[in-house]
Amino acid sequence: MQHFYFDHNATTPVAPEVLETAVSCLGQVYGNASSIHHFGQAAKQRLEAARRQVSALIHSSPAEIVFTSGGTEADNLAIFGAIRAAGSPRVHLITSAIEHSAVLAPSAQLEREGVAVTRLPVSAGGTVNPEDLRRALRPETVLVSIMHANNELGTVQPIAEISRITREAGVLLHVDGVQALGKIAVDVDALGVDLYSISGHKFYAPKGVGALFVRKGTKLAPTTFGGHHERDRRPGTENVPGIAALGAAAELAGRTLSAESERLASLRDRLESWVLDRISGAGINGARWNRTPNTSNIYFDGIDGEAMVIALDLRGFAVSTGSACSSGAITPSHVLIALGLSADRARSSLRFSLGRSNTAEQVDALCDALAASVTHLRRISVHA
Amino acid sequence: MSGGVDSSTVAALLVRQGHTIVGMTMQLWNQRRLPELVPETGGHGRCCSLDDVYDARRVAEQVGIPYYVVNFERQFEEQVVRPFVEEYLAGRTPIPCTLCNNYIKFDRFLEMADAVGAHQIATGHYARVRYDEASGRYQLLRARDDSKDQTYFLFGLTQKQLSRTLFPLGEMIKPEVRELAREMDLAVAAKGDSQEICFVPNGDYAAFMNAYLKDKGIEPQATHGAIVTTDGRTLGEHQGVHHFTVGQRRGLGIATGEPLYVISTDPETQRVVVGGNDDLLCGRFLAKQVNWISIEGVSTPVRAQVKIRNKHAAAPATLHVTGDPTWVEVVFDQPQRAVTPGQGAVFYDGDLVLGGGWIG
Numbered sequence: 001m002q003h004f005y006f007d008h009n010a011t012t013p014v015a016p017e018v019l020e021t022a023v024s025c026l027g028q029v030y031g032n033a034s035s036i037h038h039f040g041q042a043a044k045q046r047l048e049a050a051r052r053q054v055s056a057l058i059h060s061s062p063a064e065i066v067f068t069s070g071g072t073e074a075d076n077l078a079i080f081g082a083i084r085a086a087g088s089p090r091v092h093l094i095t096s097a098i099e100h101s102a103v104l105a106p107s108a109q110l111e112r113e114g115v116a117v118t119r120l121p122v123s124a125g126g127t128v129n130p131e132d133l134r135r136a137l138r139p140e141t142v143l144v145s146i147m148h149a150n151n152e153l154g155t156v157q158p159i160a161e162i163s164r165i166t167r168e169a170g171v172l173l174h175v176d177g178v179q180a181l182g183k184i185a186v187d188v189d190a191l192g193v194d195l196y197s198i199s200g201h202k203f204y205a206p207k208g209v210g211a212l213f214v215r216k217g218t219k220l221a222p223t224t225f226g227g228h229h230e231r232d233r234r235p236g237t238e239n240v241p242g243i244a245a246l247g248a249a250a251e252l253a254g255r256t257l258s259a260e261s262e263r264l265a266s267l268r269d270r271l272e273s274w275v276l277d278r279i280s281g282a283g284i285n286g287a288r289w290n291r292t293p294n295t296s297n298i299y300f301d302g303i304d305g306e307a308m309v310i311a312l313d314l315r316g317f318a319v320s321t322g323s324a325c326s327s328g329a330i331t332p333s334h335v336l337i338a339l340g341l342s343a344d345r346a347r348s349s350l351r352f353s354l355g356r357s358n359t360a361e362q363v364d365a366l367c368d369a370l371a372a373s374v375t376h377l378r379r380i381s382v383h384a
Numbered sequence: 385m386s387g388g389v390d391s392s393t394v395a396a397l398l399v400r401q402g403h404t405i406v407g408m409t410m411q412l413w414n415q416r417r418l419p420e421l422v423p424e425t426g427g428h429g430r431c432c433s434l435d436d437v438y439d440a441r442r443v444a445e446q447v448g449i450p451y452y453v454v455n456f457e458r459q460f461e462e463q464v465v466r467p468f469v470e471e472y473l474a475g476r477t478p479i480p481c482t483l484c485n486n487y488i489k490f491d492r493f494l495e496m497a498d499a500v501g502a503h504q505i506a507t508g509h510y511a512r513v514r515y516d517e518a519s520g521r522y523q524l525l526r527a528r529d530d531s532k533d534q535t536y537f538l539f540g541l542t543q544k545q546l547s548r549t550l551f552p553l554g555e556m557i558k559p560e561v562r563e564l565a566r567e568m569d570l571a572v573a574a575k576g577d578s579q580e581i582c583f584v585p586n587g588d589y590a591a592f593m594n595a596y597l598k599d600k601g602i603e604p605q606a607t608h609g610a611i612v613t614t615d616g617r618t619l620g621e622h623q624g625v626h627h628f629t630v631g632q633r634r635g636l637g638i639a640t641g642e643p644l645y646v647i648s649t650d651p652e653t654q655r656v657v658v659g660g661n662d663d664l665l666c667g668r669f670l671a672k673q674v675n676w677i678s679i680e681g682v683s684t685p686v687r688a689q690v691k692i693r694n695k696h697a698a699a700p701a702t703l704h705v706t707g708d709p710t711w712v713e714v715v716f717d718q719p720q721r722a723v724t725p726g727q728g729a730v731f732y733d734g735d736l737v738l739g740g741g742w743i744g
Contacts (some may be wrong), residue, residue, distance in 0.1 A: 106625035304499065308499070
């Protein structure tokens with residue numbers, strides 16, 4: 001049976017040219033980038049070349065890129081690092097109700113340690129209201145952390161507006177850009193952010209590598225300790241093959257972004273139009289505008305989302321209910337609940353996230369499978 | 385697939401027989417929810433711990449079938465755990481396994497099977513099901529391995545449920561099952577059997593209840609009371625009727641000459657009545673919410689062997705119809721010890737399970 005992949009927000013396959021970079025590096029460039037000899041220098045060169053590639057994609061300077069093991073580490077470094085660098089015992093952190101657990105969990109931990117935390121609500125469309133942020137600011141606010149694009153809905157937050165407010169208030173702005181980079185244009189100056197998290201495996205680099213943009217002059221306390229790597233911000237012998245792959249993926253993204261986002265948007269719209277047209281009791285969760293071009297979160301009343309994901313998988317279509325990290329959880333998606341969806345509707349929702357491998361034929365086949373599955377599930381459903 | 389030897393062997397057997405199957409583990413209870421109960425060893429061999437899921441997944445991989453974990457935690461808590469706690473607080477001795485079978489394993493799980501396009505489910509239960517042409521009914525029979533027979537917990541199954549269920553281990557004895565698992569080189573072949581109630585660590589149901597009630601923010605009601613004799617003399621104090629079950633001898637905290645047993649408990653007055661062995665004997669009782677399996681029901685008195693506990697040797701009795709079709713009066717030939725409210729009463733005719741109900 002053929003399997004089709006519609007879960008690109010969970011992760012993406014490594015692009016062929018990126019794979020080539022990683023493999024050649026793994027095989028041939030094995031020096032420790034900190035060693036002064038020939039082997040170390042070769043590794044160092046690859047490392048810095050990748051740093052330039054990543055910084056180019058987000059319009060930062062290379063010195064502002066800190067490589068990490070992925071988005072979760074970048075978020076942890078940004079949040080714990082910024083809060084701990086504040087120095088004062090009485091600090092306040094503002095975030096949103098729809099963040100990924102890699103932001104929510106550090107926030108909850110800081111709260112347990114005595115930091116005041118405000119979680120801003122979102123509209124039914126899924127966006128933070130900048131006025132809510134303005135009203136939530138306090139003299140002791142040190143950091144605001146709002147994601148760029150939401151992983152379950154694709155909704156893009158008004159970061160530029162938010163940064164005007166944080167700049168005025170002299171407060172640091174961290175943006176979790178994990179779901180945005182590679183899908184929409186990112187310019188850290190236009191956005192006005194101080195910290196920006198990046199995850200490689202969301203844009204065709206391998207898993208286990210990411211980065212944090214740290215604007216020059218931003219005070220960040222280290223969260224792990226060891227050597228002096230990454231300008232004393234993140235110790236550990238660098239994963240040069242992974243980082244080289246990240247650089248290659250960044251370059252690929254830069255080259256293909258505008259054509260690919262147009263293509264993906266049209267495929268996503270094709271899927272949504274078909275569903276809204278042919279399947280009753282189905283609707284889009286979150287606003288349809290200001291989204292990443294590849295994501296669609298749809299509710300299908302009267303069915304159990306978990307059962308449908310399994311049924312679709314057995315037919316060869318890979319989709320998801322919410323973020324991969326929360327699969328099997330007893331509570332429905334905190335993102336959908338924050339939008340105001342009932343628990344029932346949240347449990348009847350599926351996320352489709354398209355990528356490079358998807359074609360119009362595949363989308364059509366998915367639509368047929370969806371129609372058949374929904375019909376079947378609604379017919380047998382006793383415990384609706 | 386619980387990650388145990390039985391369900392793992394079922395999966396392997398069915399694949400060997402050429403069926404197209406999908407393996408699923410039901411996530412029913414979060415072992416880490418009541419952390420004070422979790423032993424250092426981490427909870428192997430109890431309901432859906434991470435280790436059990438790992439084992440089930442490994443077996444699915446070994447036999448080459450798709451595998452999923454499906455989450456029924458909410459339904460399990462509502463339909464099995466909460467009633468379990470409420471029954472104990474009401475002075476009865478519940479059997480959650482029967483509720484799990486009725487409402488989760490052969491209901492939600494069957495529905496999930498339906499949802500993914502499967503015609504039937506198979507479990508590792510030691511029991512047998514067959515269709516009887518003459519009566520047009522699906523019959524439930526004891527397993528060949530009497531020591532592992534689980535039909536006592538299956539008395540609630542409907543015809544519809546039985547028509548879609550396979551019990552591949554019904555004709556096998558446990559040593560044969562293990563041997564088969566070893567022969568097929570299954571990762572779990574040497575794994576120990578799980579004992580007791582799956583969501584109660586170490587069989588300490590009182591500790592479970594206290595932890596659960598605390599977790600829900602419910603103050604257990606008045607839990608002091610008197611231990612009295614059948615003629616009303618007070619012998620001592622206790623810490624809650626839910627610590628006692630009919631027929632219990634240990635834990636009374638009373639030293640007397642002759643053995644004393646719990647005869648009954650009354651949650652209203654928080655009294656525990658104790659008596660001698662003879663006081664425990666009961667010649668007849670009423671079974672309610674009776675479910676008929678192999679026969680349609682009783683209109684005239686029917687001879688049967690009745691089990692009032694899982695570890696009870698089925699005793700000869702006569703089943704009498706009552707004014708209410710869902711109530712049956714059971715009259716034993718010989719009085720039986722400790723007929724316990726909350727337990728099931730299951731009616732057998734040899735190996736055949738006629739049906740069963742709840743002891744009121």
